[in-house]
Amino acid sequence: MKQTITSLIVFFCCTMLQxxxxxxxxxxxxxxxxxxxxxQKIVLxxxxxxxxxxxxxxxNNWIKIAKDSYLQADGKQYKILSGVGMELxxxxxxxxxxxxxxxxxxxxxxxxxxxxxxxxxxxxxxxSIWGIxxxxxxAYSPLAGKKNPKEAxxxxxxxxxxxxxxxxxxxxxxxxxxxxxxxxxxxxPVTGDVDENKIIVDKNxxxxxxxxxxxxxxxxxxxxxxxxPVYLKPGETTSVEINFPEICRAQSKLxxxxxxxxxxYYFSGALAALNNEACNSxxxxxxxNINSQEEYEQMFKDVAGMNIDQYKQYWLxxxxxxxxxxxxxxEISDAYRKILLINxxxxxxxxxxxxxxLEYAYRxxxxxxxxxxxxxxxxxxxxxGYYDFVPRxxxxxxxxxxxxxxxYILRSLQYANISGQPTPxxxxxxxxxxxxLAKLMGTDKGILFDLIASxxxxxxxxxxxxxxxxxxxxAGKISPVIKEVLTTMNDKLKxxxxxxxxKSGYTVDRVNIADIPAEELFNAITTPYRGxxxxxxxxxxxxxxxxxxxxxxxxxxxxxxxxxxxxxYLAAENSPKGAWEQMIPDIKGDHxxxxxxxxxxxxxxxxxxxxPSYMVLAKNGTPVHFQVGFMGVNRMKEMIEEQLKK
Numbered sequence: 001m002k003q004t005i006t007s008l009i010v011f012f013c014c015t016m017l018q019x020x021x022x023x024x025x026x027x028x029x030x031x032x033x034x035x036x037x038x039x040q041k042i043v044l045x046x047x048x049x050x051x052x053x054x055x056x057x058x059x060n061n062w063i064k065i066a067k068d069s070y071l072q073a074d075g076k077q078y079k080i081l082s083g084v085g086m087e088l089x090x091x092x093x094x095x096x097x098x099x100x101x102x103x104x105x106x107x108x109x110x111x112x113x114x115x116x117x118x119x120x121x122x123x124x125x126x127x128s129i130w131g132i133x134x135x136x137x138x139a140y141s142p143l144a145g146k147k148n149p150k151e152a153x154x155x156x157x158x159x160x161x162x163x164x165x166x167x168x169x170x171x172x173x174x175x176x177x178x179x180x181x182x183x184x185x186x187x188x189p190v191t192g193d194v195d196e197n198k199i200i201v202d203k204n205x206x207x208x209x210x211x212x213x214x215x216x217x218x219x220x221x222x223x224x225x226x227x228x229p230v231y232l233k234p235g236e237t238t239s240v241e242i243n244f245p246e247i248c249r250a251q252s253k254l255x256x257x258x259x260x261x262x263x264x265y266y267f268s269g270a271l272a273a274l275n276n277e278a279c280n281s282x283x284x285x286x287x288x289n290i291n292s293q294e295e296y297e298q299m300f301k302d303v304a305g306m307n308i309d310q311y312k313q314y315w316l317x318x319x320x321x322x323x324x325x326x327x328x329x330x331e332i333s334d335a336y337r338k339i340l341l342i343n344x345x346x347x348x349x350x351x352x353x354x355x356x357x358l359e360y361a362y363r364x365x366x367x368x369x370x371x372x373x374x375x376x377x378x379x380x381x382x383x384x385g386y387y388d389f390v391p392r393x394x395x396x397x398x399x400x401x402x403x404x405x406x407x408y409i410l411r412s413l414q415y416a417n418i419s420g421q422p423t424p425x426x427x428x429x430x431x432x433x434x435x436x437l438a439k440l441m442g443t444d445k446g447i448l449f450d451l452i453a454s455x456x457x458x459x460x461x462x463x464x465x466x467x468x469x470x471x472x473x474x475a476g477k478i479s480p481v482i483k484e485v486l487t488t489m490n491d492k493l494k495x496x497x498x499x500x501x502x503k504s505g506y507t508v509d510r511v512n513i514a515d516i517p518a519e520e521l522f523n524a525i526t527t528p529y530r531g532x533x534x535x536x537x538x539x540x541x542x543x544x545x546x547x548x549x550x551x552x553x554x555x556x557x558x559x560x561x562x563x564x565x566x567x568x569y570l571a572a573e574n575s576p577k578g579a580w581e582q583m584i585p586d587i588k589g590d591h592x593x594x595x596x597x598x599x600x601x602x603x604x605x606x607x608x609x610x611x612p613s614y615m616v617l618a619k620n621g622t623p624v625h626f627q628v629g630f631m632g633v634n635r636m637k638e639m640i641e642e643q644l645k646k
Contacts, residue, residue: 020045020046021043021044021045022043022044022045022134023041023042023043023044024041024042024043024044024133024134024136025040025041026039026040026041026254026255027039027041027042027132027133027134027136028132028133028137028138028139028249028255028258029129029130029131029132029133029139029248029252029255030115030130030131030139030140030141030173030245030248031129031130031131031173031175031178031244031245031248032127032128032129032130032248033126033127033128033129033178033224034127034128034224035056035251035252036055036056036057036063036127037053037054037055037056037063037127037129038053038054038055038056038252038253038254038255039051039052039053039118039129039132039254040052040053040054040101040254042132042134044108044109044113044134045108046108047108048081048105048106048107048108049071049078049105049106049107049108049109050103050104050105050106051071051103051104051105051106051118052101052103053101053102053103053104054099054100054101054253054254055092055094055099055100055101055102056098056099056253057094057098057100058094058098058293058294059094059095059096059097059098060093060094060096061093061094062091062092062093062094063091063092063094064089064090064091064092065080065083065086065088065089065092065104065120066088066089066120066121066126067080067088067089068080068120068121068122069088069104069118069119069120069121070106070118070119070121071106071109071116071117071118071119072116072117072118072119073109073110073113073115073116073117074110074113078106078107078109079106079107080104080105080106081105081106081107082105083102083103083104083105084102084103084105085100085101085102085103086102109134113134114133114134114135114137115131115132115133115134115135116132116134117129117130117131117132117177118132128177128178130175130177130178138258138259138261139245139248139249139255139261140173140245141172141173141243141244141245141246141261141262142172142173143172143241143243143246143261143262143263143266144245144246144261144262145261145262146243146262146263146266147262147263148263148266148267148276148280149273149276151272151273151276152273152333152334152335153271153273153274153276153277153333153335153336154273154335155274155335155338155339155399155402156216156233156271157398157399158215158216158217158398158399158401158402159215159398160190160214160215160479160481160482161214161215161234161235161481162212162213162214162234162481162484162485163212163213163234163235163236164210164211164212164213164234164235165210165211165212165213165217165219165232165233165234165235165236165237165238165270166208166209166210166211166236166237166238167184167208167209167211167219167221167230167232167237167238167239167240168206168207168208168209168237168238168239168240168269169206169207169208169209169239169240169241169242170204170205170206170207170240170241170242171201171205171206171207171242171244172205172241172242172243172244172245173205173243173244173245174201174204174205174244176203180201180223180224181198181199181200181201181223182198182199182221182222182223182224182226183196183197183198183199183222183223184196184197184199184209184211184219184220184221184222184230185197185219185220185222186211186213186217186218186219186220187404187405187406187407187408188214188407189214189401189406189407189410189451189454189455190214190451190454190455190458190481190482190485190486191454191455191458191461191462191485191486191489192407192410192411192455192458192459192462193458193462194544195211195212196544196548197209197211199221199223211232212234213232213233213234214234214481214485215234215398215401216231216232216233216234216271216401216402217231217232217401218230218231218402218403218404219231219232220404226242226247228265228278228279228284229278229279229404230275230279231271231274231275231278231402232270232271233270233271236269236270237269237270238267238268238269238270238271238272238275239267239268239269240265240266240267240268240275241265241266242264242265243261243262243263243264243265243266245261246260246261246262246263246264247264249261250264263276263280264279264280265279265280267279274335274336274339277332277333277335277336278336278339281329281332281336282329283325283326283329283332283340285340285343285344285347286322286323286325286326286340286341286343286344287318287321287322287325288315288318288319288322288344288347288348289322289343289344289347290347299361300357300360300361300364300365301361301365302314303357303358303361304361304362304364304365304366305361305362305365306358307378307380308355308358308380308381308382308386311352311355311358311380312352312355312386312389315348315351315352316348316389318348319344319345319348322344323341323344326340326341338399338402339402339403342395342399342400342402342403343403343404343405345392345393345394345395345403346393346394346400346403346405346406346409347405348389348393349389349390349393349394349409349412350405350408350409350412352389353409353412353413353416354412355380355382358377358380359374359377359379362374362376362377363377382417382420383420384418384419384420385420386420387416387418387440388440390413390418390437390440390441391440391441391442394409394413394448395448396441396443396446396447396448396449397446397447398447400447400448401447407451407455410448410451410452410455411455413433413437413448413452414430414433414452414455414456415430415433416433416437417430417433418433418436418437418440419433419436434449434452437449437452450478450479450482453478454475454478454479454482454485454486457471457474457475457482457486458486458489461486461489461490461493462579463576463578463579464493464496464497464576464578464579464581464582464583465578466490466493466494466497467486467490472486472487472490475487496582497582500582500585500586503585503586505588506584506585506587506588506589506590506591507589507590507591508584508590508591508592509591509592509593510525510528510590511524511525511528511592513525513592513594513598518595518597518598518600518601518602519601521594521598521601522602522605523621525568525570525592526568526617526621527621529566529568529617529621530619530620530621531564531619532564532565532566532619533564533565533566533616533617533618533619533640533643533644534565534566534568534615534616534617534621535565535566535567535568535614535615535616535636535639535640536568536569536570536614536615536616536617537549537550537567537568537569537570537589537612537614538570538571538602538608538611538612538613538614538615539569539570539571539575539611539612540571540572540574540575540611541571541575541576541579541580541583542574542575542579543611543612545611545612545629545630546611546612548630549612549630550587552630552633553630553633553636555633556633556636556637556640557588557589559637560640563644564619564644565640565644566589566590567588567589567590568589568590568592569584569587569589569590569591569592570591570592570594570602571591571592571593571594572593572594572595572596572598572599573593573594573595573596573599574596575593577593580593606623606626607626607628608628609628610628610629612628612629612630613626613627613628613629614626614627614630614631614636616639616640616643618643618646619643619646624639624643625639
């Protein structure tokens with residue numbers, strides 16, 4: 001009897017111990033805002049909640065877990081206590097594998113907690129994982145199991161026609177804490193511009209976009225919940241339900257093999273069948289396209305050391321190999337197949353037009369810095385036969401408007417040295433190659449030539465030079481639609497010029513830079529700011545990321561109004577003077593436009609390899625930080641505050 005009682009006590013104690021610790025392997029989650037970290041498992045006991053993390057990020061780059069990170073369950077926060085394999089608020093540098101594992105320790109959760117949220121902090125740009133299931137259940141989606149109708153799309157022939165395309169969306173599984181937002185961009189072949197629109201999601205997960213279009217267009221939608229090309233039609237409405245939990249599950253390296261929660265997108269309205277196939281297809285692009293930094297790195301390694309003929313064959317071979325990928329997907333419709341092929345042709349053409357990458361790849365392979373001579377590199381000689389791919393791959397047909405990069409290739413063609421003849425010495429821009437292009441294409445008629453002519457007429461407007469009545473009449477001879485578009489742009493420009501005359505809050509050329517040697521110029525410009533922190537922005541008028549970063553940083557600038565901080569904007573002569581003069585009234589700060597020689601000197605001295613680039617100067621004028629590419633508003637604020645405290 002005593003033995004029996006003892007056994008029962010041992011059994012009871014073991015049971016209690018087991019009950020006090022619960023292990024959840026590969027817990028499902030409902031949504032996230034970043035793919036950098038994933039939950040491998042969670043151990044719950046009476047003393048702590050241990051979250052095992054697998055981090056996935058680019059090798060030799062870093063991630064960081066903020067000290068303000070917390071779990072949230074049933075409205076209560078459980079702040080992070082410590083980490084194992086990492087320090088809070090310290091960079092975690094990723095190894096060559098791009099994978100790193102560590103643990104996060106939190107206080108214990110209530111015993112019956114079914115789901116929990118992880119949040120890095122309440123600052124802008126922080127990442128979160130919502131609805132981590134501790135109950136063993138799959139992720140929840142209100143659209144789970146829903147199917148799109150089986151309807152084969154038909155490609156309508158695009159025609160030039162202005163109108164507003166409406167995209168209405170609803171995000172399934174949305175909660176306001178997600179703070180989801182994004183943007184769309186459309187490559188406009190009529191103007192050569194990239195047209196952008198912000199996506200604002202309301203508290204119910206709904207959004208509506210009204211996008212001016214000149215023809216059936218592919219609108220690239222980019223947000224942390226949606227990275228897809230959507231086909232829209234001017235004057236018509238397209239609606240979409242977004243299965244956010246399924247998108248997140250499919251993105252996950254640890255959850256992707258779990259059962260699907262339905263399709264990712266459910267379109268209705270205009271071009272619904274095409275969008276349902278394009279946005280849900282496992283084949284978004286043929287493998288000709290380069291869609292990640294890793295793929296770019298591999299391409300640079302592949303082409304380093306090639307001559308121009310080898311480079312051309314590399315891309316033509318890559319195209320053929322990519323097209324063969326279609327054989328693996330017999331279920332793809334004829335319409336979508338055609339779009340994939342057009343995109344592959346345009347991508348191949350774009351890469352062939354960008355043969356200057358050969359020098360860049362050679363420098364990378366041989367560790368030759370930008371300011372040093374590329375010893376051993378042989379500049380490619382382009383002959384008249386090099387561009388024989390253009391008639392085969394670049395459509396002179398409205399169907400080409402289904403390709404997102406059609407506008408880009410048209411712009412590239414305008415600057416191509418199709419004749420193979422050397423550019424005249426002293427020429428500031430490439431000569432008009434219209435006749436050479438017509439000879440190459442076998443005609444000077446068609447949508448390709450109409451749109452190239454339209455882009456040439458739009459260029460002065462982009463440089464803040466209004467068109468004359470004669471130029472607008474010329475646009476009318478191409479197309480009434482093109483004249484309408486350019487007239488609207490022209491009228492808007494005239495209005496902007498008048499409004500800019502009334503603006504203040506910016507200064508221009510406080511220092512007379514004309515006669516200052518390049519090696520002394522930067523010091524001459526910044527010396528008057530001694531005793532202040534200087535945030536330097538190296539930018540260009542034609543740089544979209546520059547303008548986007550400026551817009552994002554505006555709230556930060558407002559926070560530092562009245563403090564010892566200067567925002568200094570530096571551009572070069574490759575920013576047209578008219579465009580520069582008209583843009584800077586909306587950019588509060590001090591502005592300089594320097595010569596090409598002065599800019600080149602800065603490039604070599606500071607390592608400016610592109611725009612935007614940024615520098616922070618301490619109060620004594622010493623550079624304390626430099627980087628290419630925007631660092632984000634939070635880091636921008638941190639860097640300025642650090643120097644203000646000193």
